[in-house]
Amino acid sequence: MDRLLSYINEGKEYGENTHGILMVSKDVDDVTKKCNEFDSVILIISKGVAPFTVRHFNVSNETVEVHEINQDEIKKTLITGNNRRLVDWLLNGRVIFEKNEYITRLQRSIAEFPIEDRKYKMTIEFSKLIRRYVDGNKLFVQGHFLDAFNSILHSLHHLARLSVIEHGYYPEVTVWDQVKQTEPEIYKLYHELVVGEESLEKRLELLLIANNFALTSKTKIGASHLLELMKDAGEALSIEKLSKHNEVSEYATDLVVLVDYLVQKGFVDIVKKQVDNESVFERLYIVK
Numbered sequence: 001m002d003r004l005l006s007y008i009n010e011g012k013e014y015g016e017n018t019h020g021i022l023m024v025s026k027d028v029d030d031v032t033k034k035c036n037e038f039d040s041v042i043l044i045i046s047k048g049v050a051p052f053t054v055r056h057f058n059v060s061n062e063t064v065e066v067h068e069i070n071q072d073e074i075k076k077t078l079i080t081g082n083n084r085r086l087v088d089w090l091l092n093g094r095v096i097f098e099k100n101e102y103i104t105r106l107q108r109s110i111a112e113f114p115i116e117d118r119k120y121k122m123t124i125e126f127s128k129l130i131r132r133y134v135d136g137n138k139l140f141v142q143g144h145f146l147d148a149f150n151s152i153l154h155s156l157h158h159l160a161r162l163s164v165i166e167h168g169y170y171p172e173v174t175v176w177d178q179v180k181q182t183e184p185e186i187y188k189l190y191h192e193l194v195v196g197e198e199s200l201e202k203r204l205e206l207l208l209i210a211n212n213f214a215l216t217s218k219t220k221i222g223a224s225h226l227l228e229l230m231k232d233a234g235e236a237l238s239i240e241k242l243s244k245h246n247e248v249s250e251y252a253t254d255l256v257v258l259v260d261y262l263v264q265k266g267f268v269d270i271v272k273k274q275v276d277n278e279s280v281f282e283r284l285y286i287v288k
Contacts, residue, residue: 019071019102020045022093037063043089044068045102074106078170079121080250081161087170113168119225120250122165126222127254129158130261133211140208145200149193152207156190159214162222186214219265226251226258227267227287236271236284259285 024041039062051073057064069077077083090110095103136151160179161171167182179187189210196203220227229247230237239259243252251258262268269288272281 017048018044018046018097018099020098020106021096022089022103023096024089024093038065040064041089041093042066042096043086043093045071045074045106047071075117076250078110079117080124081121081171084171084173084175087172110170113165113170118165118168119228120247122162122222123225123258124251125158125162125165126218127251127258129155129162129215129218129222131254131257132158133208133215134257134261136204136211137208140204145204148204149200152204152211153193155211156186156193156207159211159218160186160190162218166218166221189214215261216265219262219267223258223262223267226255227262230268230285231287236273236286238282238284242285 022043024043026039038056042064044066046068047070049068049070051070053068055066055068057066074086077086087110090103091107098104132151132155136148136155139145139148139151157175160175163183163186164171164175164178169178169182172178176187176190179190189207193203193207198206215222226248229245230242239256242248242259243255248255259268263270263285267288268285271284271286273284274281
């Protein structure tokens with residue numbers, strides 16, 4: 001391992017573009033496979049490199065996975081949650097090198113989880129939650145129970161991550177262990193869906209009711225990022241203008257279903273704007 005670190009250090013540690021290097025070693029009871037299938041993971045944070053690259057090495061009898069990530073991608077990845085192992089690596093990895101306390105400051109930021117980042121991340125999860133719930137409900141009504149099960153299961157995962165974020169934590173790979181501590185009621189819903197003794201149809205029916213209640217109670221905080229953005233605009237906005245806003249880029253795919261849900265729940269009003277033809281109106285949206 002020292003040879004590999006020396007090889008990496010020769011090209012990285014003393015380079016002005018490298019901000020930090022961490023190493024994570026596999027535990028004996030590593031059930032979450034935080035190192036994937038490797039004995040160790042090395043994370044290199046740099047600037048002026050590709051967003052994300054991976055290399056694999058064999059060192060003596062050990063396997064090592066080396067990730068290099070652009071510093072600009074760190075924040076984006078933490079917000080989107082595309083790599084939930086990243087939080088574990090950053091918080092629990094052994095610091096091999098850091099410049100100007102870069103990793104220490106990054107760890108502090110993760111621990112503090114600034115409220116603006118939290119709102120953005122909650123709205124990303126809430127929009128996905130709405131999408132999965134709507135799809136699951138339609139599939140259930142149509143009698144496609146297995147497909148409905150899949151959608152509702154995913155919706156519960158998003159609800160779980162939303163709960164964890166709401167309580168000030170980043171969702172980890174073992175998110176259900178976190179939810180047991182933050183909101184045991186959500187864990188009970190998950191447990192009932194997966195191992196409940198009722199028929200699949202009955203379990204889905206009960207979960208859809210419970211999910212609808214959870215959605216209603218989480219709407220204000222779950223959609224806070226979008227609602228504040230729309231309110232700050234000071235005018236009614238078209239869906240086109242909303243979807244092109246750079247601050248909604250990470251949930252733009254689910255924006256339509258989210259806005260429609262907010263209209264249904266009375267958080268957003270529709271304003272009709274007349275266009276060229278007297279009988280044609282464009283729908284604009286404004287926060288009540």
